[in-house]
Amino acid sequence: MTTIDETELQKLRDANTKGIVLGLKAFASVKPRLDIDDLLAQLPKAFNLFLIALDDLQKDKSKTGYAQIAVIDLARSFTGSLKDDYLREALQFRLPYWDYYRPRGGPVEFPGVIDKGTTTFDWDYSIPRVFTEKSLRVRRPPGNQIDTLERNPLNFFDLKSANIIPDDDWKMYGKVDLFPRDRTVRYRLPNSTSDTDSTTVANSTINELRMDSNRLMLNMLSNKETDVYNNYDVFSTNKKGTPTVAKPPQDAKEAEKTMWYGSGSLEALHGIYHVIIGGLPNINTKTWAGHMTQVPVAAFDPIFPEEWFGNQSLSTKPLLPFRIKNDNNDPTVCWNSNQSRQCGTFGYDYPEILAGGDVLTTVRKMYEWSVNLTAAGDFGDIPSNMKPAPISNAEIWLPGATSDLLSATNPGRPKAPKPQFFAQMRTQNIALPPAEVALSREWYIDDEVER
Template sequence: MKIRQAGSYFSITGVKVGGVQARLEIRELEQQPEMWNLFLLGLDRYKAMDQNDKLSYFQIAGIHGAPFIDWDGVQGSGQVGYCTHGSNLFGTWHRPYLAVFEQILLDRVYEIVDEFPNGPTKDKYRDASSRLRLPYWDWAMTPPNGGTILPASTTTETVDVTFPNGTTGTIHNPLYDYKFHPLTPSDFPGDFPPFDEWPATLRQPSDFTVNATSQNGAVEDVLSSPGGFDSYRSTLYTLFTVYQGFTQFSNKGSGGSIGNLESIHDFIHGTFGSGHMGYVPVAAFDPIFWLHHCNVDRILALWQAVYPDTYLLPYVNQFATYTIAAGTVEDTNSPLTPFHTDSAGDFWTSEKSRYTDIFGYTYPEIQGNPSNDTLKAAINALYAPTTNGVIAKRQATENPLDYLSRVELPTSLGSTYSVRVFLGDFSSDASTWPTDPNLVGSHTSLSSPAMRNDLIVTHSVPLTQALRKRYESGDLKSLDQDVIIEYLKTNLHWRIQQQDLTEIPRDQAPEGLKVTTTSIEVVSPKSASDFPHWVGDFTDHPEISGN
């Protein structure tokens, strides 16, 4: 494939029209008629750009992985994309990546506004365009109005829009999929599902034939299951409330021991099954990738605002990228390739992209630089459990306990896979595990053959809320620690599962895979603007190994 444009490098500035504006949750954006209409029309036009254009949707998505070609003159090699996973650059690399996507998208929007006839309607749309930014999909908030976690606006095949000439019509929903035009099989080599045959992106594909269809309902079933939403929301809240340094919080490759943002991100990717979102080289072609990663960036920005004094520290990058060799020490001044700050060829770095304002956007919770107490109250309102949820110790004067399964997951398999943790009996049919009622959580490693290495990623599956529910149902007879330990010894199970839902027998587990159970004392919050916090050391429970 040839890059059509030549000459100076593309300058990634973010959106400069309208100053700093908030990216909105997608269901909030839907409530803004002009902004929503422009977003749909702009995304539709963006996706229609010639795939040979380096600013096309196809080539911007391709930066992340396949088709493994140079972008904007930044040379590399190997069957892997520019994206940084398992790296201290994970969060900061995706920030200019989202910014260039947003910048090009809004350029298409401004073109559309210019096509409206002069008058009040055009003025209204021009004002809306100045406030428009890329929306995020908050997969951890309680859906509004009893809706689905996966927004309905991303799962309908058609959508109604108003065109600049004033007429209305129905178009193919640009959030539903990306149709390759054309699909070039050689762009997608490797040991994957038939990405070299599927003419459009798929989610939880119905089969592996060329006629496969998306099963968005199956994605929703996984997201909304007890082992989905309840688990990853609880883990996210823990990551906000239990301090780790930025490097440990942000990614799975920097030695964190309680969990990290990237591993939650991996799980969300995994809910899309054997579709494009489940595989690193092709994930970015699905339009929902951008809404998902916008939320990951938002969580990163909120966490930065809560803990402003910590930032990225030098760390050895475990995974090779298109331009970075495995074993390279990365720091705040490492170039975030292939993203240029100017036409002369200077690169964005983590230092330059530390704050979102530089790209012309912010998020509602941090707009106006609220106090730490105000921000914590907003996070509590969004993600705190509805009940205390922690388990009492035997002495009323002692702090209650949180229980967790700690999963150490090797990346040596070179493919996306998960460890599923159950409390109680579960189906013998592995294909039903992601939605099993007794699944309490999963640890997913998003990977590809080119990302195979010896890194072991540690993440925690929360058990406390699940134990409380079993106590309330009568299945767990007491909240005494001794009773809980005996219950877990009998009822805690774990299994290993490939992305195609086939089981990996435990006796064939990748070397280094380990599941242990631990507990720690927790001090409850004292106000709406206070976080719970862990105190003391973890207590390991070697007698609970999982059945």
């Protein structure tokens, strides 16, 4: 029978009511944080609990929002042998993530390099299906009865019902009329007045840009010619600092000098997907895209990638709003990058790290196969752990749903108009609000990474 350490659980509850982050290491040891499709395939009961908990937390703003406690409490609400089954998976649950560079299905067709041309690939890198379905099925306690979540809590956040953004905060941001205020929206097309998602166009854009983004990530990890990315400030941020190895030769042409600086960063990869998911703003009509495009409102979208990077100059800077337990019981003291550098501190880690061995070699095996290996455009063979997770028959899908990327009934992805993506990307310099403004400063944490 699965047992719970009640003392440690109570510590989590007490910390949660105070907004303090303890992590799960003392309570449930270190468990792998899984890609969202792997979580659904490997721990379906935990995923079921996650959906119900997230739905409850979004509807009830009086709850402080610690998903792990909510999942455990739900598991204990089941009866008979089901209780132990759910509790066993609940203790393994860690918030999932979306691996941008893992396919979700295939094959796929999307705009090619040549105008009006198309490209096909054996694997589809679209947004995971669970983020795009409007409704899902769950099993509820105590008797495991099937119920329908009419609003998938991973699809969008109901801003109107939550009523958590005061009008003054919207006005302070200065784009009050440019974002839907009723709900979060993804890939709102530049010329569209509709407050609905354009998932098919977003997926086409993701597939179009995926290989270049993937190649950049691999180059950052394995560039040994100039060791540009040995400097973590360059590797992690978009900030252009001093040359990373040595000064360029005095007779170097201006274009050559750029090679002595980093080109791309972890923050750049992260930022690209913010814009891909949110959509492109129309600068001429001053129409903004979905919420993921702008930092102050991005975190309201349930797809928001929870990634935190620290660099040398910010290693002791507080990571608002993540409070840390301290001897003085000072509620203003927060975690910093130095204290939170190891994921295991919080009771989770990634499968590739937990497996041991050379992590860089593992990562290269996972992702190198999907970029051109030769000038002829040859690709490698997909590793077994990178194939789409077997979620086609998951119970959460409503009967008749046809958005399965591997299903024979999937009608395919409509081709999107080829966007001038990078030409339209603009850096939005958002200043921190005055201290007296109620808008939380933590909304702007991405800007603290010195873009």
